[in-house]
Amino acid sequence: MSTIYTALSQCVIRNVGAPTVADIIIYTAVSLCAIGIASSVILYFVARKFRVEEDPRIDRVEELLPGANCGGCGQPGCRGLAEAIVKANSLEGFTCPVGGASTMSGIATVLGLEIDTRLPRIAVARCNGDADRRPRSSHYDGYASCAVVHALYRGETDCPFGCLGLGDCARSCLFNALDMSAGGLPVISEEACLACGACVQACPRKIIELRDKGPKSRRVFVGCMNRDRGASPRKACGAACLGCGKCVKECSFEAIVIENNLAYIDPRKCKLCRKCVSSCPTGAINEVNFPPRKVALETMKFEPEN
Amino acid sequence: MLKTFTLGGIHPAGNKLSSRGAIVPLPLPDQVAIPLSQHSGFPATPLVAKGDRVKVGQLIGAAAGFISANIHSSVSGIVVGVEAVADASGYARTAVIIRVEGDEWDENIGRQESPDRYLSAFSKDDMLLAIQSAGIVGMGGATFPTRVKLSPPPGSHPEWLIINGVECEPFLTADHRLMLEKSRELLIGIRFLMKALGVERAVIGIENNKPDAIASMREAVVKHALGIEVCPLRVKYPQGSEKQLIQAIAGRRVPPGALPISVGVVVHNVGTVYAVYEAVTMHKPLVERVVTVTGTSLARPGNYLCRVGTPVARLIEAAGGLPGDTGKVVVGGPMMGKALVTTDVVVTKGTSGVLVIPRKEARRKPPRDCIRCAKCVNACPMGLEPYLLMTLGEKQRTDDLEAARVTDCIECGSCSFTCPAHRSLLDVIRLGKSRVNQAIHARKQS
Structure with missing residues (x-):
C-alpha cells in the first residue's frame, strides 16, 4: 500500500499542471482497485453477520419434486412443500398429487424417513341425484356458480345438501379430470384425477370427498349428503340416504356408521363385499369398477317393499 | 331543491x-309456523313443546343473548311441533308450529x-x-x-x-x-x-x-x-x-x-x-x-x-x-x-x-361481456366499483376485494339494475363480500 501511495504522490508532485491521459488512467485504475478491495472487506463481514442458515435438504427435496407449482399439495408451490416437509421432518399429511407415490418415496429416502403408506386416493362425488331421480322444483337463471346459488337458496331441487350442478368443481380442476354429466352431476376420470383436492375446496356443499382408490380401483361409498330426517329426503330425491340403517345391519365389518341420518362407509374397514349396496332401499350406495353382478336370488330379496 | x-x-x-x-x-290462518330466528343474532330458545296450549302474545321463544329477540305466539291454539321448516331461502330453520283455535289473547x-x-x-x-x-x-x-x-x-x-x-x-x-x-x-x-x-x-x-x-x-x-x-x-x-x-x-x-x-x-x-x-x-x-x-x-x-x-x-x-x-x-x-x-x-x-x-x-336476460361503460360505478351509492368487485370475486382474490372495500357494499342491487350487459354484479359481489367477512373473522380468531 505505502509504495502505491509514494508512487501516486510522486506523480502529483511531478505534474503540477493539468494531468496527462496516462495519469488519469492510473488514478482511475488505482482508485477503483481501492474501492473494490474496501467493498470486498465490508461485504465479507456483512455476509458473515447476516448469514441465513438454510437447511440444505430443502434444495434436495425440491429437486425431487415435479416443479409444476400447482399448489395441489396445499402448499404455495413445490418449494413451499419442500420447506414444510423439512420443517416438519415427517411425511405425514404431505402428498404430492402430481408426482405421486414414487416422488414421495424418493423424498423419504433422501430424508431418511418412513414413507407415508397412504394408498392412492381419488375424488368421489357423493350425490346420486341426477335429473331423473331428483326433480326440479324451481328454476335458476342467475349467475352460473354453485357458490352463488348455495349462498342464495337451497337450489333448483328440494334437496338442500345435494349437488347444484353448475360445475364449480369442474372449473377448479387443473387436470381436466372432472366434467359435468348430462344429468347434472360431476363425473370424475379415474386416470386423470390426482386427488389434489381443488374440487373439494371448490364445492360449496362439500359433496366431493378424497377417498382411497381401493384395490383395483374398486370402491363402495354412500352417494348422498342429505342429513335431514323423516320424509323430506325421500320427497326431494329418489336416491337419497334416508338413514334407515339397513346397510349398518347388513355390514359384517362394522364399516358403516350413521351420523345425522346419513350413512358413511369407512374405506379402511370396508372389505368391498357389496352387501350394503343391494340392501339400500333407495340405491344410495355406489359401487365402482366391480365386474357386473351375476343376477342372483339373494339380491332380489333386498328389493324395497312398497 | x-x-x-x-x-x-x-x-x-x-x-x-x-x-x-x-x-x-287478514283472517286468521288455520296453522302458523313461527320461526325462532326472525332477527339478526342468535335464534331464540323455544319455551314450548308439542301439545302445549298457547295464547296470543304468549312468550314461546326466549332471546338467547343480548343480540337476539323474544318470540311470541301470534295466535291462540295448540303447539303441533317444534320442527325445521323451510325459510325464504329454502333452507330449514327451527319454527314453532301452532294449530289455530279461536283468538284468545294473553x-x-x-x-x-x-x-x-x-x-x-x-x-x-x-x-x-x-x-x-x-x-x-x-x-x-x-x-x-x-x-x-x-x-x-x-x-x-x-x-x-x-x-x-x-x-x-x-x-x-x-x-x-x-x-x-x-x-x-x-x-x-x-x-x-x-x-x-x-x-x-x-x-x-x-x-x-x-x-x-x-x-x-x-x-x-x-x-x-x-x-x-x-x-x-x-x-x-x-x-x-x-x-x-x-x-x-x-x-x-x-x-x-x-x-x-x-x-x-x-x-x-x-x-x-x-x-x-x-x-x-x-x-x-x-x-x-x-x-x-x-x-x-x-x-x-x-x-x-x-x-x-x-x-x-x-x-x-x-x-x-x-x-x-x-x-x-x-x-x-x-x-x-x-x-x-x-x-x-x-x-x-x-x-x-x-x-x-x-x-x-x-x-333474467342472458349476461354479456362487460362493455366498460361504468354505469355501475355511477350508480353505486357507496362509491364502489362494482365491475371491479365482480371480476375480483370471480377470480376469488379475497385480499384485493377487501382492499377494494367490498365490505362497504349495502347489497342494494343498483349495479345489477343499471348494467346494460345484464351482468349479475350483485350475485358475485355478495359472495365475495361473505368470503372477505369470513377471512376477517378468521383473522380475528387467530
Whole structure:
C-alpha cells in the first residue's frame, strides 16, 4: 500500500499542471482497485453477520419434486412443500398429487424417513341425484356458480345438501379430470384425477370427498349428503340416504356408521363385499369398477317393499 | 331543491299499485309456523313443546343473548311441533308450529291504548324493558333487535333520531299506509323513542312520491307533537338505506365499518315505531305486521295486517289468488327481496311485502361481456366499483376485494339494475363480500 501511495504522490508532485491521459488512467485504475478491495472487506463481514442458515435438504427435496407449482399439495408451490416437509421432518399429511407415490418415496429416502403408506386416493362425488331421480322444483337463471346459488337458496331441487350442478368443481380442476354429466352431476376420470383436492375446496356443499382408490380401483361409498330426517329426503330425491340403517345391519365389518341420518362407509374397514349396496332401499350406495353382478336370488330379496 | 344523498343512486319505476288500499286485517290462518330466528343474532330458545296450549302474545321463544329477540305466539291454539321448516331461502330453520283455535289473547295485553299507559308516565328503563320483552326488531328488513339499537355504546352521544319513512323499494306501500292511517300513534311512538334515547331532535324522512303521507304526518305533528320535523326527500333508490338516509337528512357521513351512532344518529323504521307504540301503550308484543301484497298481475293488490307465521299463500289468496303466469314470488321488494321456492314460506317480523312477478318479467336476460361503460360505478351509492368487485370475486382474490372495500357494499342491487350487459354484479359481489367477512373473522380468531 505505502509504495502505491509514494508512487501516486510522486506523480502529483511531478505534474503540477493539468494531468496527462496516462495519469488519469492510473488514478482511475488505482482508485477503483481501492474501492473494490474496501467493498470486498465490508461485504465479507456483512455476509458473515447476516448469514441465513438454510437447511440444505430443502434444495434436495425440491429437486425431487415435479416443479409444476400447482399448489395441489396445499402448499404455495413445490418449494413451499419442500420447506414444510423439512420443517416438519415427517411425511405425514404431505402428498404430492402430481408426482405421486414414487416422488414421495424418493423424498423419504433422501430424508431418511418412513414413507407415508397412504394408498392412492381419488375424488368421489357423493350425490346420486341426477335429473331423473331428483326433480326440479324451481328454476335458476342467475349467475352460473354453485357458490352463488348455495349462498342464495337451497337450489333448483328440494334437496338442500345435494349437488347444484353448475360445475364449480369442474372449473377448479387443473387436470381436466372432472366434467359435468348430462344429468347434472360431476363425473370424475379415474386416470386423470390426482386427488389434489381443488374440487373439494371448490364445492360449496362439500359433496366431493378424497377417498382411497381401493384395490383395483374398486370402491363402495354412500352417494348422498342429505342429513335431514323423516320424509323430506325421500320427497326431494329418489336416491337419497334416508338413514334407515339397513346397510349398518347388513355390514359384517362394522364399516358403516350413521351420523345425522346419513350413512358413511369407512374405506379402511370396508372389505368391498357389496352387501350394503343391494340392501339400500333407495340405491344410495355406489359401487365402482366391480365386474357386473351375476343376477342372483339373494339380491332380489333386498328389493324395497312398497 | 329537496334533500337527497349525493353519491350514485337509481330511479326504478315506482309501481306503488297498492298505495290507495287501506290496511285490512287478514283472517286468521288455520296453522302458523313461527320461526325462532326472525332477527339478526342468535335464534331464540323455544319455551314450548308439542301439545302445549298457547295464547296470543304468549312468550314461546326466549332471546338467547343480548343480540337476539323474544318470540311470541301470534295466535291462540295448540303447539303441533317444534320442527325445521323451510325459510325464504329454502333452507330449514327451527319454527314453532301452532294449530289455530279461536283468538284468545294473553290477559296482560290491552287491545286498546290505555290512557294510564300513555306519554310521560314511563321512565326510560320502563320503555326499554317494554321494547325488549315485546321482541321488537327493525321492521324495514334488516331485523336488528331494536333494544340493542336503543342502548348506545358508552362514550357515544345520540343527537338525532331519524325515522325512516322513505320506503324507496318499488311496489311496497306498507310504511306509506301506516303513516297515513296511524300518524298520531307513530308520533307517540317517536316521542317514546326520543325519551329512550335521550335525544331532542327527531326527523321523519319521507320521499316526495308520498305527498299524502307527508301532509298527514305534518298535520299530526301540529296537533300532537310540535318539534318533530317532517323532511320530504327527492325520490332516489336506495334512500331507505340507513347510511344514505343519514347523509340525505343530517348531511353526515357514516365512516366505513362504523355504526350510525358514531355520527350521533339513530335510525328507526316507521313499522318499528308503530310496534314500539303498541308495546309501550298496550303491552302488546310484536305478533302482527303490515305486509304489502302486490304485483301487476294480481287482482287485488293491497296492504294486510297479518299475524307473524302466516303462510305467504294465504296473503296471495286474499289478494285474488296466484295468477297462472306467475314467474316469481318475492318476499320483500323487487330490488332486495328474495324469490321463494314455495308459497308455504311464512311471514316473519321482517317481511315488508310479497311481490308476484309474471313469468315474462321475471326472466333474467342472458349476461354479456362487460362493455366498460361504468354505469355501475355511477350508480353505486357507496362509491364502489362494482365491475371491479365482480371480476375480483370471480377470480376469488379475497385480499384485493377487501382492499377494494367490498365490505362497504349495502347489497342494494343498483349495479345489477343499471348494467346494460345484464351482468349479475350483485350475485358475485355478495359472495365475495361473505368470503372477505369470513377471512376477517378468521383473522380475528387467530
